[in-house]
Structures are given as structure tokens and as C-alpha cells.
Amino acid sequence: MKIKYNLLHKDLKTNARYGNIETNHGTVETPMFMPVGTRATVKMLTPEELYECHSGIILSNTYHLWLRPGEDLISKAGGLHKFMNYKRPILTDSGGFQVFSLAKPKDITEEGVHFKSHLDGSKLFLTPEKSIQIQNKLDSDIAMSFDECPPASATHEYMKNSIERTIRWAERGKKVHNNPNQSLFGIVQGGAYEDLRKYSAIETVKLNFDGYGIGGVANDGESKEDMYKAIDYSIPFLPEDKPRYLMGVGEPVDLLEGIERGVDMFDCVLSTRIARHGNVFTRHGKINLKNSKYKDDFTPIEDECDCYTCKNYTKAYIRHLVNSDESLGGRLLSIHNTRFLIKMMEEIRESIKEDKFSEYKKEFLEKYTK
RNA sequence: GCGGAAUUGGUGAAGUGGUUAACACGCCGGAUUGUGGCUCCGGUAUGCAUGGGUUCGAUCCCCAUAUUUCGCC
Secondary structure: OOOEEEEEEEOOOOOOEEEEEEEOOEEEEEOEEEEEOOOOOOOOOOHHHHHHOOOOOEEEEHHHHHHOOOHHHHHHOOOHHHHHOOOOOEEEEOOHHHHHHHOOHHHEOOOOEEEEOOOOOOEEEEOHHHHHHHHHHHOOOEEEOOOOOOOOOOOHHHHHHHHHHHHHHHHHHHHHOOOOOOEEEEEEOOOOOHHHHHHHHHHHHHOOOOEEEEOOOOOOOOOHHHHHHHHHHHHHHOOOOOOEEEOOOOOHHHHHHHHHOOOOEEEEOHHHHHHHOOEEEEOOEEEEOOOHHHOOOOOOOOOOOOOHHHHHOOHHHHHHHHHOOOHHHHHHHHHHHHHHHHHHHHHHHHHHHOOOHHHHHHHHHHHHOO
């Protein structure tokens, strides 16, 4: 069965919306934050720990799993869910972002993308068909179309050619997609160009996907203004009855801005990456636990936080772990950051249901950015 | 007791008679947005054991003192 998005309530004052997505691995509520598990693991966290964080959908990656261990092995294991023992829904990214980070523009052809393996330097060729076929075998709940992710600095001309090709790629991928239990999302590109976002959205929607990604907003050097514009220019042309997924965004402030504009899904490596480097989100902004002022701070990261880490450990202890390069430090902080964003989403959903999203946002930002 | 060697920041250490004393680690900050996990970027000795002397100028030369260390009795 394909996923089914149900729009349950629209905020009266903003474009924020509350809904849910029914999948073969349970129903999840939106807006939601999806932790990232690139290599079939949300780094440092077990599925049980993710459940304890109330994680819904998690993200994994076609490119990485294609290279290692290979889609055939995962298929043999019974699919990605069984392979990694995650019982809730999984979304797989198409490898499009890796095209951006690993290939040069000249390596991108109409047929597909040539680039070198980050593991051993061997030559690789990825096409829209190949990406979808790999994802079919991975058997994720949601597959993403194979797209190109041009940087914000791309010229209008380059961007126009790029989005036209991405649309053709989306169509090609959709043609070969044949997993009845997997849904497929299209991806809107176009940088911060209003006409291109509109064009990309309209043409992609014509292909009738199960949901729509808004991509190219968190590549490298995009300003927040460009990100917000990209959302504003895309969303009016996306159907109300399908989920919208802002790809790669996960800073608390950006989550609020995205939700206000009508985004339903987010994913981001930020929460787990910064955790491994000693940083955590708190209601009062991001803090760096490596700072010496936490040396003898024997209180939890946040008193009011309900995560495993905050219920059991002090800042001083975690700081010691991080400074000693002990992996438990990164683990505990990953738990906190993951729970932080998911809990934030829970509160946001409640606020939308009560038409109080604006108030929630204002209150959150007052504390977070002061 | 006699003779030799050494003494540079928190640590291990380079170095030169002449503007800002290398590097590494540590420490102190910062970054990080569809992940090329354990990374990247900054800052960190007004000072080269102490006191004299030589010199236009000394961390680098000389003398004394202290400490450490090696060898001999």
C-alpha cells in the first residue's frame, strides 16, 4: 500500500498544518522531524533509543547503501527495515545530494551522473532509473526521485537547464518504479528564483507523485532568506492533499519558519552531527558542552526535558565524556538532540490544532534566540 | 667530594647574536542544515632557570648561583 496523507487541521493564522501519514509501518503525525540514518543507522542510536525519542520516520540513503553493503544484500535480508531492525517507516534519499557533493557540473549528463566513490575512488554512474531500482530493493516506505541539487550561486540559465533535467529524471524514475509498497516523491528545485520554483513545482506536480520535496535549500552557503523564499515560491503550487518535505533542514528556527509556510516533513543531520561534537539544542539556544563553564555543572542539560540523557546524566559528566573522546558522550547528546526536535514537533502539532502556532513560535523564539 | 651534560609555554620539544620564539599535544573559543561520523577554523610563551657581564643588540657568547642528570671516588 502507498502512503496516505490526511490533512486534519489548518492553522487559522498561518499556513501551518496538522495531519498524519498512514504507512505500512504505522501512522505518523505531521509536521514531523525525521532523524537521519545515512548508512542504515542513525549514528550511535539503536532503534529502541529512537522509539524512546518518539521517532517516526527516519531517513536513509540510496547512494551509501548502494556502495555498501549493496541493495541486493539488503534485499536478501528482507529489506531495510528487517536489515536494520527499525520497525517504523523509512524514507530513502535518492543520492541526488551526493551528486551535489561528489560530482562536478561537467560530470552531469542527460543520461545520469558520473562521479567517484568516496570509499575507494572507483568510477560510478548513477541514473534516475538506477536510483529508483535500488530504492525499490531497499524497500523503504518512501523513495525520493533522483534530482540535481545546484548550489544557490548557480545562474538562472544553469538552474533552468538543471530543473528541466530534474523533471525529466523524475519522469524516468517514476516509469521504472514498481514497488507497490513504496511511495515516490518528486523534488522541486530552482534555487531562490521565483519563476523557476514555480515552473519546477507545477511540472513536477503534473507527474503526480505521492508527496513533494523542496530541495536545494540547505546545500552550502544558501542564506536563510533564500531558503524561506524557496519555500514561499514553491508551496503555492503544491497540492494540499500531499505531504511537503523540506529537505535537509533542521535548525529549530528554520523548522518554525518552514512549518509556518506549510511544510510537513523535515530531515537533518545537524542534530546528530553537532551532538558528536559536543553541542546540544536547549530551549535557550544551542550550547557547547565543551565550554569550561560546564566543568562542574552537575545539573542535566535541561531540567524539563524528558529524554533519557536529561533524566540520568549531568552536564559535567557528559562534558567529561566528550572531552575524553568517549563515544557515550556523543550517544547521550544524540539522544537529547533527537528528542529535542521531536518533542518540539509534538508541541507544534498541539499548537496548530489549537490555532496557536504563531504564539508558540513567538514564545519559542523569544527564549531560543535571546 | 671531583668531572661532564642539561635547564625554552600546561606538556613533549625545535631554534637563531638582530623586526612577530617552529611544530605537536593540551587548553580556550567557534563552525556544522537531503552526513565523504570521530571533522574543520581560530586563539593560546611581552617570554627562553636566576643574577651579573660582553655587545649597538642576547634565549642563543662568558661568569656565578640553583635545580636536574650522567660518570668517577
